[in-house]
Each structure stands twice: as C-alpha cells, then as structure tokens.
Amino acid sequence: MGKGLFVLLFAVTAGLTMSGITANLYKLLAKKPDSMAGRALHLAVMVVAGPSVMIENSTASLRKRDCSRLAYGFAVSIAAYWSLALGLFAMSVGEALY
DSSP states (O other): OHHHHHHHHHHHHHHHHHHHHHHHHHHHHOOOOOSHHHHHHHHHHHHHHHHHHHHHHHHHHHHTTOSOHHHHHHHHHHHHHHHHHHHHHHHHHHHHHO
8 A cells, every 4th residue: 555655646746746847837938829829839738737837826816815725625636636647647658668
C-alpha cells in the first residue's frame, strides 16, 4: 500500500509541476489570442496548464470572499484529479521512453 500511495502522490505532484511550468511559460511568452489559431493554441495549452490556473483562480476567489470553502475544496479536488491524469500520462511517456 505504501508504494501505491507514493506513486499516487508522485503522479499528482508531477502533473501539478508540469501544469505550473506550462502556465508560467505561456504567461511569459504569449499575448492575448486574437485569431482563431491563437485561441486554438490557448485551449491546447490550457489542457496542460489547467490545474495550476484553476487553483490560482479559485484561491484568488476565496481570498476575495467570492466563493465558499466548499466550492474552493471542490475546485482543488478537481485540479488534483486533473494533475493526477497529467502526471500518470507523463510517467507512462517516461516509462515508454526509458
């Protein structure tokens, strides 16, 4: 059970790290999408950057008292599950390449 829990936590952490790096690079390099191709690229990047952006937006909303703690917890749990999926994908790609 210990190994399974370690793999689970590692996958969530790897996914959230990949999401944060992607989100920050996109914020640094990209400008507001004006064209259809720009919006398509934005959506493709948000597939990977989504958990980090979701946690950032929900934390800002909680601090402004625009959402409840229950809604915040729900958003964080969705972001954690999304990060798990990203992390498992990254681990499977890494395993296939190794």
